[in-house]
Structure formats: C-alpha cells, structure tokens
Amino acid sequence: MSIDIYWRIGTHGDQPSLRRRVTSRGEWAPVVPGSLAPGVRHGRRDGYSYVEHMADVARASEVSGFVGGLLPSFPFTDDPWATAAALARETTTYRFMIAYQPGFLHPVQAARMSATLQRATGGRVVYNVISGGGGPAQLWWGDRVDHDDRYARTSEFLDVLKGVWNGGPFDYEGRFYRVEGAGLPEPLARQPFPEIYFSGSSKAAIEAAGRHADYYLSWLEPFPDLAAKFGQVREHSAALGTAPKFAVRVDVLARETEEAAWDEIRRGWEHVDPAALVSPDGDSVGWLRSQSFVSWPVRHHRELEVSPNVWGGFHLLRGGPAFGLVGSYAQVAERLDELIGLGVGAFILAGVPHLEEAYRVGEEVLPLLKGHDLRVASPFGAALSDSRA
C-alpha cells in the first residue's frame, strides 16, 4: 500500500520560525523591512505578492518528495481555488488539496472549476471537504446553516457534484440544492473525480464521512484516542458498506537531535502570551476535543507532551491546530510509522517556515519511514526489504 504524504501550504502568510509569532512572509501582517514577497519595493509596487512565495513552497515540496499540498481556506487566508489555479502551471506532479466548505460555492460551479483544473493539471486536484467551523466566522461568510444541517448539506453537495460530473442530464431535488438537466460538457466530464478527504469530528461528520470519504481526515490526537476515533468511523462506514482510508494532519518539528527539537520549542514558548490560552469561538467538535487532551493551566512546555513526541502546544506558536510531533528525525519517523500501523494511509504534514521545513522533512524524515509492512520488531525486517529492492 502506498502512503500519500502532503505538505501544507500556508495560505495566510508564514513565519520565519516558531520562535516568535511574526508573519513576515506575505502581506498578511503589516509589511516590515525584510518581509518576503510583500509587493512593495522602494515604496513602489513591484508586481510580486504572496503567491510567489506559495509557488516556491509548492515547488520545494514537489522536489523534496511530497505528493502535493493542502491549501487551507479560512476568512483570513487566500482562496485555495485561486491559489491552485495560479500555481497549476508552475508544478508538474504536485497535487492541490483544495479545502472548501460546501455552502459557499454551488456544487455545479465546484464541479466546473474542478474539472477545468483537472484538465489544466493532468488530474492533480484533491478535495478537503470541511463542514465544521461555525460561529462568527460562518456568518462572516454569509452562511447560517446549523451544525448538523451543514453535514446534511455537505452530503447533498457531494451528491450533486458527483451527479453532474458523469455528464448528465442530472436532476436533483434536495433540501439545499436543486438542479434540472445538469451535467458537465463531455471533455470536462471525462476527467477523474478528485479524491475526497473529509474532515470533522462530530457524530454528524463521522456519519457523512461514511458515505463520501475516500480518506477520513483527522487532526493529530494522542494515539489511543485517534485509534478509537478511527474505530468509530470504521463502524459507521461498515454499516454503509464502505471502507474509508485514514489521513492525519500532523505538524512536525524535527531536528537532528531530540534536544535541538525541544530547544526550538522552548525558544518559542518564552514568547507565548498567557492570555492566548483560550479556546476560540465556534462549534468545532474537533477543537474542543483537542483541548480536552490537555489539563490547563500549563506552566512548562514539556507538560504539553501528552505522549512521547506528541505535543499539544503548536497553536500557541502559530495559527492552526494544537497537536504535532516534536523530536529527532528518527523519533518523528517512528511516530509516523506508528500512525501508519494504526491504519493511516495518508498524511498532511506541516512545519513553519513552510519552505525550509518542506526540504528538511522531505530530506531527513521521509527517507527514514519504514511503512506498515516493515514495522516489525525484527531487526531483519529492513534488511529483507533492502535485499528485495
């Protein structure tokens, strides 16, 4: 079984390191001297914007062995469709995992944009379908559908998307969407349908995932909790006669030695504002779940290491989810292998800064992975595999 390993692209700028929460890449924070791709040079527009840097990250992850990258979507990020379309011709094998929330975009339009991108890239579009993320952010977008209904809408959205993809004429009458005689024109319809990565930790999400997911995508959690969650998804899917694969979104801070890795975290921790230790608004079950693995208050950064190398404080050093792996290259590779052993078939890895860490993780960590078949205690496992190769 092959494992697809993606590298996240920061669509809202990037920091030069985890040591200080300063966004100097892109113009998502005030542009300061030394900002990269700010679009202003000697007081005049120079024609560059953050997309130039995102193209660098895409190419870096492509050459360092990643299969593609996740393009996130939030009110405070660049749009992933716009980004994917802009980067389509700058890479050759890089897959664009486009994050989107059904409800903002009509499924027929999503199908048309996807199929056109598939044609432009030779079939390199992957979906990360998100239904969560309510609260004020949702109304900012102009969407006020309730939590559980959002999953019902996601199901309908994907039904329509798949329905029109096959060329039609496709009729549908649901609670959220209605089309009549819909379908993609033939050259678009013959494109491969994108793989679906499906996110969401609530019961409604897990049920909807059972119907539509190629990969059920979770944030990193302590491994036993993750295993239990996968078990729930397997159970729901089995009842529907489907069997999704699993994917995990994992932040990585890997260094030559364990000490060097934790020292990097410590330097960032010194700048953490204690007032930042609050949960954001919203009704994301995943976020509440991730916070439940930690007993606040925390005084020392190592107290957030809930199991070996699994650290729950990344959100304090940069925006985004809390959990990731910290350790030596070998330790991080071992933990990733353990996750493969739990049934994980794909990873979305991430590290700050995205460009340099793509090279580092691609060159230092990925080559150490042994995979599921070789993850045996016997010291002869690796040798056997070498002799077969």
Next chain:
Amino acid sequence: MTAVPEFLVTVPTRGDGRHPLRRDRGDWEERRALPAFVTDPRGGVSGPSAHIAQVGRAAEIAGLDGALVPFDPDGEESLVLAAGLLRGSRHLRVIAGFHAGIATPVYAAKLSASLQRFTGGRLDWQIDVALDPVVARAHGDFLQGGDRYARAEEFLTVAKGVWHEEGFTYEGVFYQVLAGGFQPPNAGLPFPRVHLGGIEPGALALSARHADVHLFDPGQNLDVGIAGLGDRAAAEGRAVACGLRLPVLAREDEEEAWRDARGLWALAGGADEDFPAPDPRTGLWPGFDRIAGPGALGLVGSYEGVAAGIRAYRDLGITTFVLSARPTVEEAYRLGERLLPLFATEFERETAHVH
C-alpha cells in the same frame, strides 16, 4: 472628448482551431494524428491550459488591453482560466464571466481578492444575469424574470460591501451577512471592474447602479441602449462606459477578407448559394452566426474598413471593444500588428491636440 478605446480578445473556452468547427487546439477534441512514421513529441505535453496560456501571451504581446473569458456552460470554467491567464501575463486585464448562482457573493469576492493580490489588480468581472432558463436550471438556479436582476443587485451590493467595509452586515432577500468584510491584505484592493450586458430596462437599470462597463452586441439598438443607459446612470450620479462584443475578420484588402469569409462559411457547412451579404445599412455580416456562435454579427473587410467600422461605433460612444476571431492566437497577432496601429496614430494626434 473621445476616451482612448480599449481592445480585448475573447478567449476560446471550448478549444480552438484553424477551422470554425474544429476544436482540437486546447485538447477539446482529439488532435489529428501524425502518420505513424513521424516522431510525435506532443503526446500529453500540450494540454488545454497550455493553449489558453498561449492565447493570453499572444494577446499581451500583440498589445491588446485584455481578454474576456466568457461564462460558457458548455466550456471550460472561466475563473480557473482567468487565474491562469493572469498568472501568465504582466499587463493583461482578464475579465472572468460568471453568474450570480455560482457562489455566495462573499465567496466570489474572497476568491477575487486573492486573484487581485496575486496579479496586481488585473481581474474584472462579467456577470451574466439573464441566462437561458434551461442553462440556469442546470446550474441550480431557478430564479426567473425580474428576480434575477434583484438577486444580481444584492450580489453586487454584498460583494462590494464586504470588499470595502469592515463589519459589514446585510440582511436581504437572497443574502445575509453578519459582521463581514475583509481585513488587510485583502482590504483596500481595487474591486474588479464590473461588466454587465443586456438591453432590457432591468439590465440597463442594474448597470446604471453597478456596472463599470456595459457590453452591448451589434444586433442591439445601440442608439437607444446607450442613451437609456446614460440617462439612468446620470440619475444615479454615475457614468458607465459602453462596450461592444464584436467578431471581426480583417485582412489586407476587401477581396482577401471576403475570400476568407467564404472559406470559413464553407468550412462551417454553409452552401455557396446561401452565402449571406453584409447588411448594407450597418455593414454587419450575419455569416458570423455559423462561425462565432448563434446570432453573432460582426465586421468583415480590410484593416482600414474594419477600423472605419470601429470608429463609427466610437462615435456612438463605445469605448471598449471585445473582439473575437479564430484561430485566436494568429488573429490576436494580426489584430495587434495590423488593426490596432491604425488607431495608435489617431490617439497620438488626439492626445497632441488635447495638450
């Protein structure tokens, strides 16, 4: 005073080809195979986006001001094509055509804000409001009649609202937003120039309030349309530029132009005895119906003759010309080398006169 006109090219969304009915450039139809003994390096290398990029570069090199990617229900998706064209050019304005049912106005605006930042603010919008009802329903849109204009009005109001104001709240019939609005770096960007069309009163009224450019078609009553739009816009305290979608076939001399028109007519399946004559009053050739799409009317003639036709439209008040000609790459070069220079000298003279 006559404003300097803008010239744009229409991007083919269903492939392109040397012949009116061939769409093998851009991979919409199979390319004709080379004989087996000829080494063919093309396999899989030149996909649809390679061709579209070629069109964009040709338009830019030829000195055209921009490119329109129309909303085409049977073609490629326009925002994706527009993003690629913008990325591959430095100066070209790219108009993406779409309809208000594709997304919420917030999402359309957000996607566009990214594209504006990526490209130095070169994205424009063309919003199709009065879609063919069959097409609209296939895109999940069941609104009819005047409701479509009301929805487009809200769409543009919300899109401009979140674009220009932080803490934007809106409660309309079609859209609701609570405390929306963009923050830097997505705040403060130029809103995409809005192109609208249509000749009915609802269309002109919408344009008066929201359009930067109103695109007419040659078959419409331009005198009445331009005057009606001007009056309505003035009542709103605005000015809306007038544009024209115009197929052209321009050659060295009249004879060559009509010879090529006959050739295209035949390739498009027209019989010699049915070859239509241009309208003696307007000079517009109805044969574009077969070549450029149903109902299309355009200009055929020498470069000077076509330029004279364009000047006549300028005298009516048209300042934006969205030209179309196939195959698009060669014709873009031709227009840039032979037709546009006829206007360049004219602008120099006018500019000199003004100064």
